[in-house]
Amino acid sequence: MTSPASAVRRAPLRAVSGGWLLALPALVFLAVLFLWPLLKMGQESLTDGFSTYSDVLSSTVYRRVFWTTAATAGLVTSICLLIGFPYAYVMYRSSRTTRTLLLAVVLLPFWSSLLVRSFAWIALLQDSGLINQTLTGVGILDEPLPLIRTQLGVLVGMVHIMLPYMVLPLFATMLRIDDRLLLAATSLGASPWRRFVRVFAPLSAAGIFAGALLVFTISLGFYITPALLGGPRQTMIGEVIADEVQQFALPTASALGMVLLAGTMILLGIVVTALSRAKERTA
C-alpha cells in the first residue's frame, strides 16, 4: 500500500498482443447460441407487425402474469437475502470444518435435479403430504393447511433452489474483507452491531448485489417450479411462453420473451444507477 492503489491496476490488455483473442471462444459461443437466436426471436415476434406487441401489452392477463413474475422474483430475492446473508456470515465466522459442512449443505440442492426437488416438495406440502398429515395426525390442525398451489409453495420451492446463488457470492465477498478493518472499527469505538452496520455490511455490498442480481434474473425465467407448486394465480411468464409455444403461437411467445428481456434490462438499469448514486453519497 505504499503507492496509490490505483497504480496497481491491471496492465492494459493490449500489452498482450491480440489479447482479446482469449475471449474469442466465449464470444463465438455467445454469438451462435445467444445473439443469433435472440435476433431470430425478434424477427419472429414481428411476423404480424407490431400488432402482436400491442396485443401483448394491452392484455390484462399478460400484464398480471408479468407483475406476478416480477413480484415473485423480487420476493424470492428478498427472502434469499434475508436468510442467505446470516448464513454466509456464519460460514465466514466458522472454523474450516464447519465452513465446509455449511457449504456442502447449501450446495446440496445443486446435486439433485430440479424436477426431483419440485416433486419432493409436492410430497411434503400437499394436503395429504407429510407436513399436513403430521399436523392433523397429532391433532394440532383439523383441516390441512393450504401449502401447495399457493404463493407459499412457489416461494418455498424457488428459494430452496436459488439460495446457493445468493450465499456463494456473499460468502466470497465476505472472505475478502480485511479483518484488520474490523479491528480498526472496534478500536475507534464501534460496538459489534455498529461495526456490522457501518463497516461489514457496506463491504459486503458487492456480494449482496451480485447475489441479488443472479437470484432475481434467474427467478424471472422459472417455469417448472411455479407450475408444480403454484396455483393458477401464481402463473409466471415462463409458463405462459411455454404454453404459447405449445400452441404454435410463436410470434406471441417471442413478443413475450422480448418484453421480458426489455423489462428486465430497464429494471436493472434503474437499480444499478440508484446503487451507484447511493455509494457516492455514503463515501
Add this chain to the structure above:
Amino acid sequence: MTTTTTNAGNGTTSGQLHAKGAELRLQGVRKSFGDSVAVHGVDLDLRPGEFLTMLGPSGSGKTTTLNMIAGFLEPDSGVVTLSGKDITHTPPHKRDIGMVFQNYALFPHLSALKNVMFPLQMRGVDKKSARRRAELALEMVELSHLAKRLPKQLSGGQQQRVALARAFVFEPGLLLMDEPLGALDKRLRETMQVEIMRVCREVGSTVVYVTHDQDEALTMSDRIAVYNHGYVEQLDTAEGLYERPTTTFVAGFIGDSSMLSCQVRPGGDVVGSGWHTAASARDMEPGKATLVLRPESVTVRADGTGVGGCSVQATVSDVFYLGSHVKYLLRTEAGETVQAHVPRSEAPTPFARGASVVAAWKPEAGIVLAE
C-alpha cells in the same frame, strides 16, 4: 474529551484538537499462545503526554503488548490501568484509545473525511460537529484539500496521515501506533516521523509507538522500551540506552558497538585478551563479563607510546571512508573485532588495511556488563 476550539489566540492555525494525556501503567502483564510465551511479565509506567517507543526485533512481543493495551488481547495475568482505571478486561471499543495500524486500515468505502468522522460518530457526536472536528484534524495533518478522496485515491503517506487524523480526532488520552511507517520508503518515513511527533505534541496524548527501526526510536521518543524475547530488557531515554546499556543485547541493538569478552577479578580489575583495566568494575561480582566499546570512543594509533588508558594490539582488517570520519574494523590478536570511528581531522593519513596498530580507549568509556 475536551474540545478547546477557542484556543485563546495562540496564533497557530492548528492545535485546536487537544487531548488530556493519560497515565498508562502495565503491571506484570503476561501473555502466552499455547506453550510459547509471547510477553513475560512486562511493567511499564508512562507519564501523561509521554512518547514511549517499543523497540525490538521481530517476534519480541511488541505487537502483543500493544494489543493488550488496546484490548484486542486479554493478558493471562497482570493489570493494565489507564488514568488510574483498571481496563484489563474492558472491551476495546469502550477504552477511548486511538490506534494507528501498520497497514492504516482505512475504510475503503468511505472518503478521507468520513473515515476521520467515524470515531466521532461512534461516540454519538452529531454529524455537524463531527464534520467540523474531522476537518480540523485533517487540517492538522495538512490534508484538507483531499478530504473527499477515497483511500485508494491517496498515496501511502497521505493514507498514513488520514489514519493518524482518525486516531486522534476524538482526542483520546492514549494513542497507539504499531509500525505506522513500516510500509513507507526511507525518505517519506523521515518526513512522517517529524510530522507524527509534531501532531502528537500538539494533541497532547500519551503515545505508545512500536518500531523495529532504531533510528526512528531514537529520533522520536521520550523513552524507549527495548524488547527481546518477550521481555523489556531496558527502559530508558535514547541517551541512557546509548551511554548506559544494562545488557549486551541493548548495547548491540542500539548504535554500533564492539564487544570484548573479559573477566572481572576480585577487587574490580578487568582483564581481557591483550588488555586490562585496573579497578574499573569495583562494584561487580567477579566472573565472566563483556566490555562494550562505542566506536567513537576508540582511537587508533601506530604504536602504544603515550597511551594513557587501555589499549590492545590489533591489525586493520577494513577501512571505510565515510565523509566526516574514517571507520576502522580492527582485529585483535585474540581474534575479536573492534570498531573505531575516527574524525577525518584526526586521521589525515589513515592507516591502510593490514597495518599493525593499537586501539586505545579511556577506562571510563568502556562499559563492563556481567554475563
